[in-house]
Amino acid sequence: MDMGKEKEEVSLETLSKKMDDFAKARDWEKYHSPRNLLLAMVGEVGELSEIFQWRGEVERGLPDWKEEDKVHLGEELSDVLLYLVRLSDACGVDLGKAALRKLELNAIKYPAPKPTDHCGDSSDNTKLKEDN
Numbered sequence: 001m002d003m004g005k006e007k008e009e010v011s012l013e014t015l016s017k018k019m020d021d022f023a024k025a026r027d028w029e030k031y032h033s034p035r036n037l038l039l040a041m042v043g044e045v046g047e048l049s050e051i052f053q054w055r056g057e058v059e060r061g062l063p064d065w066k067e068e069d070k071v072h073l074g075e076e077l078s079d080v081l082l083y084l085v086r087l088s089d090a091c092g093v094d095l096g097k098a099a100l101r102k103l104e105l106n107a108i109k110y111p112a113p114k115p116t117d118h119c120g121d122s123s124d125n126t127k128l129k130e131d132n
């Protein structure tokens with residue numbers, strides 16, 4: 001999707017600050033409780049799912065999709081992300097830090113096979129199959 005702009009770096013902190021400004025400017029902080037934000041996010045996940053509903057399997061990169069459908073997809077993905085960031089803030093969770101820690105835990109739980117594993121011991125791969 002080319003919006004004709006330079007690629008802009010976006011941090012979770014930036015999104016968090018913008019959501020905070022958005023809520024404050026409308027006096028909506030009172031509505032942004034953890035439970036409300038969770039329900040709002042799940043609603044947006046539903047809207048995101050609708051875009052894929054009945055399409056059958058979709059090729060990576062969505063080469064056959066119309067541009068307007070991709071723009072719509074970006075909007076729904078953004079709604080989910082923005083509510084997730086806001087929910088994390090409302091719960092006092094540092095989402096970036098938590099996600100990095102979770103990636104480390106994932107790597108321990110699902111170790112990548114070493115090159116030698118292909119021709120020898122496959123116990124790690126067996127565990128991967130069982131867990132998935």
Ligand SMILES: Nc1ccn([C@H]2C[C@H](O)[C@@H](COP(=O)(O)OP(=O)(O)OP(=O)(O)O)O2)c(=O)n1
Pocket residue numbers: 022028031047078079082083
């Ligand atoms: N109380 C609210 C309502 C909205 N938003 C923000 C976060 C979302 O990014 C977006 C959601 O807006 P809508 O509820 O209007 O949802 P959609 O944009 O998906 O519109 P629609 O449901 O009509 O498709 O607005 C918010 O922060 N707090």
